[in-house]
Amino acid sequence: MICSLCNFPITDNKIDDQGRKYHICSKCELIQLDGKLYLSMEDEKKRYELHENSADNKGYLTYLNNIITNSITPFLNPGNRILDFGCGPEKTWAEILKEKGFRVSTFDPFFDNNEWMSKNYNAITAIEVFEHMLSPAKDLESLSNGLRTGNYLIIRTMLHDNNWDTFKKWWYKEDPTHVSFYSSVTINYICKTWNFELKQIKDLCEIVLKKL
Numbered sequence: 001m002i003c004s005l006c007n008f009p010i011t012d013n014k015i016d017d018q019g020r021k022y023h024i025c026s027k028c029e030l031i032q033l034d035g036k037l038y039l040s041m042e043d044e045k046k047r048y049e050l051h052e053n054s055a056d057n058k059g060y061l062t063y064l065n066n067i068i069t070n071s072i073t074p075f076l077n078p079g080n081r082i083l084d085f086g087c088g089p090e091k092t093w094a095e096i097l098k099e100k101g102f103r104v105s106t107f108d109p110f111f112d113n114n115e116w117m118s119k120n121y122n123a124i125t126a127i128e129v130f131e132h133m134l135s136p137a138k139d140l141e142s143l144s145n146g147l148r149t150g151n152y153l154i155i156r157t158m159l160h161d162n163n164w165d166t167f168k169k170w171w172y173k174e175d176p177t178h179v180s181f182y183s184s185v186t187i188n189y190i191c192k193t194w195n196f197e198l199k200q201i202k203d204l205c206e207i208v209l210k211k212l
């Protein structure tokens with residue numbers, strides 16, 4: 001098989017302690033769950049509806065406000081247009097951005113499927129989205145095409161350190177909808193391939209890219 005991000009032939013396949021198979025790309029360091037283990041779209045949607053991502057969840061609000069402080073305020077100004085890509089059923093993140101004065105649009109393949117590409121955005125945010133991507137190259141092509149020079153792609157996903165012994169015990173991969181895992185090498189590959197400048201990797205999870 002070939003890597004679904006960089007098309008490099010994959011020869012490294014490993015099984016974790018739960019018996020799940022992962023494909024590890026030696027070129028871009030993407031680690032992807034074996035396709036046979038993906039949930040059906042129906043089960044995937046059900047799982048997202050269970051996420052505790054509402055404004056009633058104080059821990060979640062703190063988490064989102066930290067992203068504002070670290071990855072939004074340093075790069076964007078109130079009044080800027082932001083697309084929240086993969087907004088989920090609750091749209092809590094979009095609401096917080098609106099409260100901060102941003103003009104916000106939303107897109108989600110399950111909950112808010114619309115023609116987002118036709119508009120111009122200063123930034124696209126993908127909060128807890130990249131780990132769900134079955135075809136990251138396809139999604140990055142769309143995201144890249146939706147941004148112009150100087151615009152930002154702001155990603156929240158936890159990066160792995162390309163160490164299988166750590167990875168196989170990692171809580172982050174236990175969610176059955178988490179299928180794609182990236183390292184800092186993967187992020188650099190994304191920058192080179194889709195013409196982004198890496199502006200920030202904070203705490204190995206908040207990534208800010210600027211379109212060149």
Ligand SMILES: [Zn+2]
Nearest residue numbers: 003006025028
């Ligand atoms: Zn790859």
